[in-house]
Amino acid sequence: xxxxxxxxxxxxxxxxxxxxxxxxxxxxxxxxxxxxxxxxxxxxxxxxxxxxxxxxxxxxxxxxxxxxxxxxxxxxxxxxxxxxxxxxxxxxxxxxxxxxxxxxxxxxxxxxxxxxxxxxxxxxxxxxxxxxxxxxxxxxxxxxxxxxxxxxxxxxxxxxxxxxxxxxxxxxxxxxxxxxxxxxxxxxxxxxxxxxxxxxxxxxxxxxxxxxxxxxxxxxxxxxxxxxxxxxxxxxxxxxxxxxxxxxxxxxxxxxxxxxxxxxxxxxxxxxxxxxxxxxxxxxxxxxxxxxxxxxxxxxxxxxxxxxxxxxxxxxxxxxxxxxxxxxxxxxxxxxxxxxxxxxxxxxxxxxxxxxxx
Numbered sequence: 001x002x003x004x005x006x007x008x009x010x011x012x013x014x015x016x017x018x019x020x021x022x023x024x025x026x027x028x029x030x031x032x033x034x035x036x037x038x039x040x041x042x043x044x045x046x047x048x049x050x051x052x053x054x055x056x057x058x059x060x061x062x063x064x065x066x067x068x069x070x071x072x073x074x075x076x077x078x079x080x081x082x083x084x085x086x087x088x089x090x091x092x093x094x095x096x097x098x099x100x101x102x103x104x105x106x107x108x109x110x111x112x113x114x115x116x117x118x119x120x121x122x123x124x125x126x127x128x129x130x131x132x133x134x135x136x137x138x139x140x141x142x143x144x145x146x147x148x149x150x151x152x153x154x155x156x157x158x159x160x161x162x163x164x165x166x167x168x169x170x171x172x173x174x175x176x177x178x179x180x181x182x183x184x185x186x187x188x189x190x191x192x193x194x195x196x197x198x199x200x201x202x203x204x205x206x207x208x209x210x211x212x213x214x215x216x217x218x219x220x221x222x223x224x225x226x227x228x229x230x231x232x233x234x235x236x237x238x239x240x241x242x243x244x245x246x247x248x249x250x251x252x253x254x255x256x257x258x259x260x261x262x263x264x265x266x267x268x269x270x271x272x273x274x275x276x277x278x279x280x281x282x283x284x285x286x287x288x289x290x291x292x293x294x295x296x297x298x299x300x301x302x303x304x305x306x307x308x309x310x311x312x313x314x315x316x317x318x319x320x321x322x323x324x325x326x327x328x329x330x331x332x333x334x335x336x337x338x339x340x341x342x343x344x345x346x347x348x349x350x351x352x353x354x355x356x357x358x
Contacts, residue, residue: 053077055289056127058114058134058160059084063253064176064244065133067282072131073106075286082112082123114156120163129289130173132160134221145259150217157221158228165232172235172292174285177222179242179301179338180215180260183272187335196272197339198240198299214259222299237288237296239343241281242274242303243315249278250318257319261326268312268327271334274303275311284343287350300343308332 053076059065060081072079112123124130134153157175164170184202185192193200201223207216222238229236243260250257267273281302288296307315312327 052128054080054127055129055131056080056082056124057131058082060109060133062133063246063249064278064281065131067246067278068131068133068285069107071279071282071286075290078106079108080123080127081107081109082114082120083109084111114159117159117163117166120159121167124163124167124170126169127167128169128171130160130164130170131285131289132157132173132175134176134218145214145217145255147211147213147216150213150220153217154220154224158224161225161228161232161234161236165228165234170234172237172289173225173229174289174292175222175225175236175238176285177238177240177299178215178218178260179240179274179303180212180263181218181222182240182299182301183267183336183338184210184212184215184263194335195337195339196301198301198342210263212263214256214262235292235297237292238299239281239285239288239302240299242276244278244281245275245315246278250320258321261315261319261321264326265324265328268307269331269333270336271306271332272336272338273312273326274306274338275315276303280304284347287347288343291346291350296346298342300346301338301340302343303338303340306338 055072055077057065057068057072057079060069060079061083065081069079069081110123112119114120134157160175161173164173181202182198182200183196184207185196185200186203186206202215202219204216204219207213207219222240225236225238228234244253244256264273284300284302288300290296309327309330312330313323315321316323316326
């Protein structure tokens, strides 16, 4: 993206990739041992299955990207991850030393630029699906998500979707948007619903006036994706997560975390400042992807809960922000209600079958 991550963040992501691959390889070895005792499928069936289960994850060593890769590998997918210039040398060293092959042979890395459609189309060749994580970073590790970054994100989404559309093997795409693409509305209007769900969109003018560039970028990027998908007949599903949390979430995902929290006081007082664990978000992405051949479609709000005072204080400690910057005086008016019923309904029907083999 032309935006360089901090050295600490890069090392953390690559070390997490190593840990993830080791863990997945251990589980896969146990599965193989159990399968050896039972019925084994033919080599032709194995080959066909591998082709059907090859997918690509953009920004595959990002905080969310790693979680998605982990879930996919555990579900038996072969995963091709897109990495940036500074990551490829480290991954090549892992491959040269045999570490990648020894740890897990279901993950491969390819360097591609989100600024170039041809580069992306080449990376997507042979893949049945694409997970676009829309992961962006700031060299200072602070807020950094400016109006120009919003424009970059829109263009990146446009490139990814166009690359998917021109790659014959790609049948479907799962895009990570954000809950802030849904909830920043002009509440002065009489027809504004008190329930915020998958049908709701943030107001571009409001986001611009409040300088909510992260919300604006996610909003415009998602709209561009839907336009291209409809024009090209590409199956698309978007997940709109709350603030993504988990182990060391601010340290490993600083740009999105701080950018999401701009306007936190207003979200908190309205009862719509929600969080989601990174692993549960990744789990939801895989389930939605697998159900897209059946009844999964459209947008999905994804969050665990709306935060209260205690959780606001925890987030403040994690981010180094003053608590009052997140929850103000601590009062929640709860003027609005977030609804993720669409996703909950889908996952309640599919979660058991999705993970019964793991």
